[in-house]
Amino acid sequence: MSNLGKRLLLALVPIGAAALVAWGWLSYQPAPSVAAPAAAPASRxxxxxxxxxxxxxxxxxxxxxxxxxxxxxxxxRLEQTAYGSVLDLQQLIDFQTRYRAAAADVASARAALDASSQEAERNRVLFRDHMNISQKALQAAQAAWSADQAKLESAEANLEGVRASAQQQFGPPLGSLIAGKDTALAGLLNGQDMMLRIVLPIDSSRSAPDQITFDDGARGRVAARLVSASPQSDPIAEGPTFLYHAPASLPVGSKVIARLPMGQQxxxxxxxxxxxxxxxxxxxxxxxxxxxxxxxxxxxxxxxxxxxxxxxxxxxxxxxxxxxxxxxxxxxxxxxxxxxxxxxxxxxxxxx
CATH class of the missing domain: 2.40.420.20 (conserved putative lor/sdh protein from methanococcus maripaludis s2 fold)
Structure with a gap:
């Protein structure tokens, strides 16, 4: 081998050694670490x-x-919840108008009967005493009296029919109201008061309380007093139905949540x-x-x-x-x- 070849060989030996060292260092480097999963935050x-x-x-x-x-x-005091509504009393007002008209007819018929009765009696006395009156005039007076009596009976029957219809639809206390016989309920017809129709729970074994309360919103709790059992059931809820009298504060048809007192203590x-x-x-x-x-x-x-x-x-x-x-x-x-x-x-x- 020539001197030039020896020198080249000696120059390459250090370079190869350095390359081997570098490769070994890279081969044994640790793998990059993987981040551990984040722990779930504590739940509240x-x-x-x-x-x-x-x-x-x-x-x-x-x-x-x-x-x-x-x-x-x-x-x-414990309370029980009941539901109801404000009753429309327009028909009761109409009954009152009809009743007053029928009562006027009765008064008119009674006055006519009184007049014809007196006329018939006077003619009967004159005819009996042979005064100047014919039998035909006597019979006409008696016929007028009979006709007036029939008119009075018809007017009285009409008056009683109006009262009976009102009682059938609203109950006896309100039915009597149209005749002006219950001054305590008079405010119902002039709009000062209102009538509540309250449906008691079906499983309620006790009678309707004399007084209940309900929330009318603006004034808070308002008391209502029992009038009578309702002759008509509620069109929506089922159960014993009663009428309660309260100061006017809600529109007709408004739904009401009533509170019924329970127990004494x-x-x-x-x-x-x-x-x-x-x-x-x-x-x-x-x-x-x-x-x-x-x-x-x-x-x-x-x-x-x-x-x-x-x-x-x-x-x-x-x-x-x-x-x-x-x-x-x-x-x-x-x-x-x-x-x-x-x-x-x-x-x-x-x-x-």
């Missing part, structure tokens, strides 16, 4: 003993404006503030705070309006705190789908 909703619990820390409650009030114990319970009640699934609910950061939703069952809220005799205890502001936010949190780790990750590589 849990389930314990069949109850759904919403957990919010105090800072979140403050930011969300959640406020609570403590329930206080109270007592009140007041029952203990609590009042759920109106601001604490929210509707979900067609039912009223309220959130009760448990501890500092836990909230559970409870059904406000068998409630009745009372003192700016709803009186309940079960399901809630005095001293418990109910959410009066922010209940809708808790419901939204409760209904929110659970957040998974994939949903929480915003990196596109989470989808790989």
């Amino acid at each position: 909703v849990s389930n314990e003993d069949g109850l759904t619990i919403v957990t919010l820390d105090e800072a979140t409650q403050k930011r969300s404006g959640i406020a609570t009030d403590a329930l206080t114990a109270t007592k009140r 007041p029952a203990p319970g609590v009042v759920i503030p109106r601001t604490a009640v929210l509707w979900f699934g067609g039912q009223p609910w309220a959130y009760v705070q448990q501890g500092k950061d836990r909230f559970v939703r409870r059904l406000v069952d068998d409630q009745s309006p009372y003192d700016g809220g709803y009186f309940v005799d079960g399901g809630f205890e005095a001293g418990e705190r109910v959410v009066t502001r922010g209940a809708q936010l808790l419901l939204s949190e409760e209904q929110r789908p659970p957040i998974t780790a994939a949903a929480a990750c915003k990196d596109p590589e989470c989808d790989d």
Whole structure:
């Protein structure tokens, strides 16, 4: 080998060694690490003993404006709910008009009968005493008397028919009203008062109470007094139907929710503030705070309006705190789908 070849060989040896070292270094480099999947964030909703619990820390409650009030114990007479409507009394007014016209006909017929009766009696006396009167005149006077008597009977029958029709449709008390015999109900015909037709629950075994209350909106609770059983049933609801007299405040045909008192002794319970009640699934609910950061939703069952809220005799205890502001936010949190780790990750590589 020539000297030139030896020198080239010696120059290539270091270069080859360096290449081998570089290849070995690259071959043994560790594989790039793969990021661990993100942990799913802690859920604010849990389930314990069949109850759904919403957990919010105090800072979140403050930011969300959640406020609570403590329930206080109270007592009140239990009530039963009944439904009805404001009765249209136009037909009763029409009956009164017809009755007055029939009564005028009776008075006119009676006056005519009195006159013809006196004339017939006078002619009879004259004819008996052989005075200057013919038998034909006597017979004419008697015929006039008989005709007037028949007219009076017809007018009286018409008057009684109007009264009977009114009683059949509205009951005896209102039927007597058209004749002006019940001054306590006189306000019904001049629009000062109104008549409620209330349907008691079918399973109610007790008689209709003498007084009930109903909510007319603007004035709050208004009392109504029993008049009589209704001779006509309600066209919509089924059950024993009664008529109640109340001060006028609602238009004819308005639907009414009445409260019927039950029992003699007041029952203990609590009042759920109106601001604490929210509707979900067609039912009223309220959130009760448990501890500092836990909230559970409870059904406000068998409630009745009372003192700016709803009186309940079960399901809630005095001293418990109910959410009066922010209940809708808790419901939204409760209904929110659970957040998974994939949903929480915003990196596109989470989808790989």
